[in-house]
Amino acid sequence: MVRRIERKPVEKLDRLVDSVLGPHVPPIASVKPGEVVEVETWDALTRVTNPVTGPIEIEGAERGDTLVVEIMDIEMPDKGVTAIVSGFGALEGWLNLFEPRRKECEIRDGMIHYVTEDGRTLEIEADPFIGTIGVSPYFEAITTLSPGTHGGNMDCPDIRPGNTLMLPVFRPGALFALGDVHAVQGDGEVCGVAVEIPAVVTLRLGLEKDRTIGWPRVESDDEIMTVGSARPLEDAARQAFREMVDWMASDYGWEREDAYMFLSLAARARIAQIVDPLYTVVVKLDRRYLED
Ligand code: CA
Numbered sequence: 001m002v003r004r005i006e007r008k009p010v011e012k013l014d015r016l017v018d019s020v021l022g023p024h025v026p027p028i029a030s031v032k033p034g035e036v037v038e039v040e041t042w043d044a045l046t047r048v049t050n051p052v053t054g055p056i057e058i059e060g061a062e063r064g065d066t067l068v069v070e071i072m073d074i075e076m077p078d079k080g081v082t083a084i085v086s087g088f089g090a091l092e093g094w095l096n097l098f099e100p101r102r103k104e105c106e107i108r109d110g111m112i113h114y115v116t117e118d119g120r121t122l123e124i125e126a127d128p129f130i131g132t133i134g135v136s137p138y139f140e141a142i143t144t145l146s147p148g149t150h151g152g153n154m155d156c157p158d159i160r161p162g163n164t165l166m167l168p169v170f171r172p173g174a175l176f177a178l179g180d181v182h183a184v185q186g187d188g189e190v191c192g193v194a195v196e197i198p199a200v201v202t203l204r205l206g207l208e209k210d211r212t213i214g215w216p217r218v219e220s221d222d223e224i225m226t227v228g229s230a231r232p233l234e235d236a237a238r239q240a241f242r243e244m245v246d247w248m249a250s251d252y253g254w255e256r257e258d259a260y261m262f263l264s265l266a267a268r269a270r271i272a273q274i275v276d277p278l279y280t281v282v283v284k285l286d287r288r289y290l291e292d
Contacts, residue, residue, distance in 0.1 A: 002202065005029050007040040007053045018051040021134050021150060022141025023171050027057035030173070033207040036072070043196040044131065044180040045081055050144040050153065052132055054177025058205055061174040066213050067135060068206035069165040069176075074128040075202075080105050080112070080183045080195035089192035090274045105183075105195050112184050112195055124184055129160035130201060131180035131194070134216075138170040144179065146277040147229035151216050153180065154280045155189050155273035156227050158218045166208075166217040176205065192275040215243040223268075224285055229278040237269060240283040252290045262289070 005028065008018065017025055031037055037056070044050045058067060084101045091098070106113040111123045132144050134151025147154040151167045159165050167176075178201060185194035218225040226247065228239025244263060248254040254262070266289055272280035 002036050002038050004038040005040065005053060005056065007042055010042070010047055013042070013046065013048045013051050015048040019048050019144045020141045021052070021055070021136050021144060021152060021175070021177055023136050023139060023175065024141060025055050025136070025175065027055045027173060027175060028053075030057040030059060031205050032059050033205065036202065036204045039178060039201045039203060041179040041181055041199050041201060043081065043198045045083065045193070045196050050132060050180055052144050052177040052179035055136060055175035056177065056205070057173035058176060058207055059173070061169045061207055062172055063138070063170055064212045065169040066208040066211045067167045067169050067174045067176060068208055069133070069167065070204040070206065071130065071159065071161050071163055071165065071201070072204060073161050073202040074130070074181060075200040076107050076126065076128055076183055077197055077199070078107055080107055080197040082195050083193045084191055085193060088275065090188060090190045107183055107195075107197070126183050127157060127160065128181060128183050128197070128199065129157045129185070130178050131155045131182050131185075133159060133165065133178040134176070135167050135169060136171045136175035143277070147280050148278060149215055153276050154216065154227050154229060155182070155185065155194070155276065156218070156280060156282055157182075157185055157272065158220065158225055158282055162220065164219045166213055166219070168213050168215070188271045189273040189275050213243070214246060215239055217243065217247060218282070222287055224287065224290065226283050227272070227280060228283070229280045231278055233271070233274060233279045233281065236279045236281040237283070240269070240281050241267070244283050244285060248285070248290070
């Protein structure tokens with residue numbers, strides 16, 4: 001049996017504990033590198049705002065290591081919620097028609113059922129991923145609403161089952177936490193909310209001792225990806241591209257100027273989100289260019 005890490009009852013959630021990543025939050029569980037766990041998560045709209053489950057301590061993790069999170073499965077409920085939240089969203093102030101809204105979407109047979117205000121049902125394929133996933137920063141505590149070098153609220157759809165996320169470790173034990181699963185999300189997460197769901201996430205938590213990375217990285221079967229977060233948006237792209245140059249040089253033997261020029265020809269990028277305190281861009285490179 002896979003060990004399950006339970007979420008707290010809603011009434012016990014505390015913003016200063018469950019909506020922050022930071023060294024002051026005591027771990028709720030400790031795992032050995034290589035262990036598989038099932039983690040229960042709340043959705044981002046739950047009472048205290050974007051609660052995460054954790055922190056989970058990874059035995060032996062130290063500053064300068066890399067935490068390797070293999071995302072194995074996401075179990076979805078039969079419905080999720082999307083919304084327009086007052087004062088939030090990328091077009092806040094750009095259009096004046098927005099009233100706060102809340103809409104339940106059924107999730108059935110792998111499809112999201114979105115019913116428009118005039119009663120049409122549109123189906124969109126579910127593609128669940130983890131919106132907020134990260135480790136404790138070195139000395140400050142950071143709200144779970146923000147992304148950064150520690151991971152956090154990246155809202156990056158590539159952090160999905162079948163892919164592996166790498167995060168820099170800053171604190172002993174890494175102090176890893178996650179929440180904010182989305183059943184599906186468009187690029188940019190433009191209104192600030194996706195199809196928000198509570199979930200059960202199955203992960204393998206591994207550790208690389210002699211490897212230090214600057215920003216979160218993702219691997220899929222076909223691509224390597226770097227995740228940069230900043231404002232303005234172009235600086236998020238710069239962070240992600242710079243990390244990609246570093247990765248190509250350190251792991252794949254590229255001369256840095258070559259990597260820079262080649263990314264100018266072959267990179268793909270997506271806007272993960274333009275709604276959180278820092279914006280997030282994902283840069284991707286096809287693995288076919290990385291073979292000998
Ligand atoms: Ca989010």
